[in-house]
Amino acid sequence: MKNELLVVIGANAAGMSAASKLRRLDTKKKILVFEKGKHPSFSACGIPYLIGGEVKSAKNLIARTPEEFLLNQNIEVKIQHEVLEIDVSKKRILILSLLDKTEFWQKYDDLLIATGTSPISPKLPGIEAKGVFAFSSLESGKSADRYIQKHQPKTAVIIGGGYIGIEMAEALLHLGMKVSLIDMAPQVMATLDPDMSEIIAAYMKKEGVDLFLGQKLESLEMDDSRTVSVVVTDKKRIKADLVILGIGVKPNSKIAEAAGIQIGAGGAIQVNKKLETSAEHIWAAGDCAESYHLVSGKEIFISLGTVANKHGQIAGINISGGKAEFPGVVGTAITKFKDLEISxxxxxxxxxxxxxxxxxxxxxxxxxxxxxxxxxxxxxxxxxxxxxxxxxxxxxxxxxxxxxxxxxxxxxxxxxxxxxxxxxxxxxxxxxxxxxxxxxxxxxxxxxxx
CATH class of the missing domain: 3.30.390.30 (FAD/NAD-linked reductase, C-terminal dimerisation domain)
Known part of the structure; x- marks a missing residue:
């Protein structure tokens, strides 16, 4: 008997790509998506450009609303619903409505886990201060944008010299702030070799960013209003009216692991080339799932919107009964800092x-x-x-x-x-x-x- 209901956990790149692909292939199957946040299908990669003023409204980062998914594709998206548990044996998930705080079970025939990632937030003194932001959702980006517009911070410290750190440094410079960047590594952009990273560091310094590399973050100090005021490393104290955490991300795989689903590279959910997990009728796609690296020949955890969308396509085909395989990745990524392009x-x-x-x-x-x-x-x-x-x-x-x-x-x-x-x-x-x-x-x- 053909399975009739697909439930998707997560309504962003991989989840909605899979749901949309499945709908094109199967007009009858019911598709139900649960999303913890307030917005489905938004561009997380656009948040630095929202804060920097290049994107004029957060609405421009939203591809489609739940109403549009239902009207145009007959895909039901329930926002502000957090999935707490997967019961593999009974083919059901436990859901918490963040709207009225009620819990309920939802049955599924097929399940796609597309839970994405969460920013790494170090457990350090002062990390809970006002004026400290990490970007896990469009709401967190909007919160940072509102805070900046209201308080007009003059000095910003960015923790982490990767893609988010580089892009946020440009955004905050554009807003007229004095920007410092701290990284525990001896270089910015640790995914590049030091000889290439040196070019980036020299350009950033020339454009006015103070770099503090090879320094370990120890604490954040607050003023009387519990607003961040100083960032403390093992070597320096740096004044800060605003702190951006860009240390990295980790896959949201805990509910899968708790359900007995096999976990693989980097803590991501283990999948085969069809994006099937170790549990029958359960797929995983996007940042929460591992990918095969075509050069190293190994499974890796990689967090890229391009990969997530392709994962979603493959998962959608296979949930419809197809036999598509995801070929793998080579880890291609690109960013820019002002007029310098980096890939x-x-x-x-x-x-x-x-x-x-x-x-x-x-x-x-x-x-x-x-x-x-x-x-x-x-x-x-x-x-x-x-x-x-x-x-x-x-x-x-x-x-x-x-x-x-x-x-x-x-x-x-x-x-x-x-x-x-x-x-x-x-x-x-x-x-x-x-x-x-x-x-x-x-x-x-x-x-x-x-």
Whole structure:
């Protein structure tokens, strides 16, 4: 007998992508989605740009409302409903309505866990102070935005030098704040190698960000109104009217683990290529689920909206009765700080060393487009290839406008298991205002085949 009800836990990228895909394939199956927050299907990646003023309203970050999902796709979305427990044997979930504080059980035929991630918040003195924010939802982004508009902070400290930290530094500079950034690592953007990170750090300093790297956060001090006033590290005291926590995220997998569902890489839910978990009729997709890394050959925890949406597509197909498989990831990511674009894919040197790989490295500096044209900006490209076979292992790019998205060429090369020589002779486009006759990624690849 065909299963008739899909219940989805989580109404963002993976959950709604799966629900929408299933609805296109099956117009009869009932789809019921439970979301803890107040908004389904919003762009978490847009929060720094909301705070920085580039996005004029939080409403612009919401793709669809529950009413629109019901009207246009016959998908029922219940917001402010938190799932507390999964009862695998009875195929039901326990739900808490955050609206009236009542609890109830909901049966399912198929279940998709798409619970995403939560920001890592260190248990330190003062972390509960007013003026301290981490972004776990659109509401948390709106709260920070309202706080900034009301209190007009002059000094901001960002904890963490990853993607959120970099993007928030730009946003707060744009608002006229004095910005400091603290990271326990000796570099910003720890997913890049130090030689590439140094370029970013130098640019950030030039633009007015004070960097305190290799420093451990110890506490936050508050004033009499319990508002944050000072950030204390193991080396320094830094004045702060506002603190942004960008330390990282962890997968929301506790309810799955408590239900006896197998947990895998990085605490994410273990899944196969069809996004099936260890429990029958239960799938997991998005940031809460692990992914297979095509270069390392290992399962990993990776939190990216691009991956979450693709997971959702695969899960939706398979819940409808299809046999789709998720091919894997290469860890492609991109960000920017003001006019500097930053991207990476595959393995860094640190990761290649951890995998015990024997590799060659190319590091080149070139121009984003033909250098004889005015305003041609610098681009630095780093490539890694396997020493024995020449197979590309990873790439990193830092440079001016037009640099960052070149990482996509390297990402495709990694997925296709291309060698450095293959990349040298790839038929890429050329016109002087957009590229040199040899694209910078090909110049780097040429170094590897000399």
């Amino acid at each position: 990476r894919t595959g393995l860094s040197e640190k990761e290649a060393n951890q995998e015990g790989m024997d590799y060659d490295v190319a590091l080149i500096e070139s121009s984003v487009f033909s250098s004889y044209l005015p305003d041609s900006e610098k681009i630095t490209v780093k490539l890694l290839s396997e020493k024995a076979s020449g197979r590309l292992l990873g790439g990193q790019i830092v440079g001016g406008k037009g640099a960052g998205k070149r990482i996509d060429v390297i990402a495709i090369a990694l997925q296709a298991k291309m060698t450095a020589r293959d990349l040298v002779f790839a038929d890429l486009a050329y016109v002087p205002p957009l590229s040199g006759v040899w694209d910078p990624v090909q110049i780097a690849a040429r170094q590897l085949v000399k």
